[in-house]
Amino acid sequence: MTQLPPLTDALLTLEQGVALLTLDRHDVRNALTGTHLIDDLVATAEWVNGCEEVSVLVITGAGSAFCAGGNIRDMAERSGDFAGDVAECAERYRKGIQRIPLAMQAVEVPIIAAVNGPAIGAGFDLANMADIRIASESASFGETFLNLGIIPGDGGAWFLQRLIGYQLAAELTFSGRVVQAVEAKELGIVMSVVPPDNLMPEALKLANQIARQPPKATRLTKRLMKMAQRMELKDFLEVCACFQGMSHNEPEHIEAVERMLAAMGRK
DSSP states (O other): OOOOOOOSSEEEEEETTEEEEEEOOGGGTTOSTTSSHHHHHHHHHHHHHHOTTOOEEEEEESTTOSBOOSOHHHHHHTOGGGOSSHHHHHHHHHHTTTHHHHHHHTOSSOEEEEEOSEEETHHHHHHHTSSEEEEETTOEEEOOGGGGTOOOTTSHHHHHHHHHOHHHHHHHHHHOOEEEHHHHHHHTSOSEEEOGGGHHHHHHHHHHHHHTSOHHHHHHHHHHHHHTTTSOHHHHHHHHHHHHHHHHTSHHHHHHHHHHHHHTTOO
16 A cells, blocks of 8 residues: 555545545635645655555545645734844744745646635635645635735746746736636636536546556646746657657556557557
């Protein structure tokens, strides 16, 4: 049996290649600060990359919220992650919440965010770090940092504009308004919106479909899609050639071809 990483404030399961991570601090609406969720997310990301049995990662929240981001009470009291002078606060961000975007960006398998409720501030940014977002009808999304007189310190401004373009990202970020699930779909933030009871079945249906793909080729494809965002075409094609050479020499390729031929009735 695969050894799961020890987590404190989140639950993790692995079944048929699908890792399901549930943020489990519904008492604080799954806030990232003031809990152990930062450590849990980073530990899960590192475990996924080291566990060949994982083909896809699904992230959701327990309770009514997906993730509330930063703990506002700690902000008001200048305590916890928000204590100290400029240098101390900046260092806490580097060693704290900024570990999440670096870890999520490095995950080698597709990530699906099953957004069950409000995804606010850093919680919205966490959802945007996924490759695919499916939202419950009760979900809402807000890049609300300016409402509190702070900036998206977790890298949210980097992710959001790459997801929906600069102009729409600017409007959401500068206004700080919260959008409901249907508008989020219209803006391109989420792929689909489903009734609350259908959220996890739909997310797991997609996850299982991905998990049935050849696992090594899936990880290479995820790497290629991330690399394509920052490489020139000529250099990118050279990497594609190398990765394709690797893929053609993997047993999973031959097995997939044989399955395809059998399905076509040629074997």
